[in-house]
Amino acid sequence: MAHKSLFIALNVLLACTALSSTGCVGFNQSGLGLLSIPIPVSPYFQDRKEDEFWIKERYDTVPILGPLSEGGPAVALDPPADDEVLRAMQRARPIEGGLPYLHETQWNNMRIVKEKIADYVDPPRFIPTIGPAQLHHAHYKCTIYFTEITNVGWPVPHQLKNEDAVEVIYIDHNHFHMVGNVDAGVNTNY
Numbered sequence: 075m076a077h078k079s080l081f082i083a084l085n086v087l088l089a090c091t092a093l094s095s096t097g098c099v100g101f102n103q104s105g106l107g108l109l110s111i112p113i114p115v116s117p118y119f120q121d122r123k124e125d126e127f128w129i130k131e132r133y134d135t136v137p138i139l140g141p142l143s144e145g146g147p148a149v150a151l152d153p154p155a156d157d158e159v160l161r162a163m164q165r166a167r168p169i170e171g172g173l174p175y176l177h178e179t180q181w182n183n184m185r186i187v188k189e190k191i192a193d194y195v196d197p198p199r200f201i202p203t204i205g206p207a208q209l210h211h212a213h214y215k216c217t218i219y220f221t222e223i224t225n226v227g228w229p230v231p232h233q234l235k236n237e238d239a240v241e242v243i244y245i246d247h248n249h250f251h252m253v254g255n256v257d258a259g260v261n262t263n264y
Contacts, residue, residue, distance in 0.1 A: 125161075133158055138204060138250045148195045150212030153188045154245045159216045160184075162243045176227045181239075184220040191215050198253040206253040216243045 142148050154162075164170070172178040192213040201207045218241045224234040 129161060133161075136248055136250060138207070138252065139210075141252050141254070142195070142208070148193070148210065148251075150190070150193050150210060151247060151249060153190065154214055154216060154247065156186055158245065159186050159188070159218065159243060162216075162245060163218055163241055166243060167241060178225045180223045180225075182221045182223060184218060187217045187219070189215045189217075195251070201250065204250060204252075207250045208253055210249050210251055212247040214245045214247065216245055217241075218243065 137151075169179050169181065190212065192211065194211055196209040196211070198206055198208050220239050220241070222236040222239040226232050226234065
């Protein structure tokens with residue numbers, strides 16, 4: 075009888091060991107302790123990190139272009155993209171973080187008008203990490219026309235609709251132009 079109860083106890087212990095060692099938690103972990111247990115991360119933080127990377131990769135760098143041609147027009151690069159204008163608008167006037175069914179804001183029927191207000195090139199100077207270069211400035215005024223709908227759900231449910239909402243965002247695009255003979259490393263245009 076003792077032999078049979080010992081056999082059952084060992085089988086129960088073996089079953090518990092097998093069941094507890096499946097998945098993410100078990101006896102076969104790499105020895106990280108509590109760090110080996112996955113912790114759920116909110117999608118908000120993941121989206122924020124992805125947005126920070128997107129902005130840094132796309133808009134926060136200053137490109138270095140070749141030298142300007144003699145007598146040619148010094149025309150700036152492309153105007154700001156719609157994505158850049160909307161991200162700048164969200165930084166100036168955040169829309170995320172509403173409470174569903176209590177207070178939500180929507181922007182609909184957006185129209186973006188971009189105007190170049192300045193385009194000029196600084197005189198050549200020495201930039202420590204680049205060498206001799208000129209900074210090219212381009213300033214844009216972006217006017218966004220949209221319909222703003224705010225749904226308020228408490229204490230009295232109602233909807234606020236502003237069909238003539240306008241937001242003005244100023245965006246600066248700067249980039250460098252090399253000066254002199256770039257291939258030889260000799261500056262001849264000073």
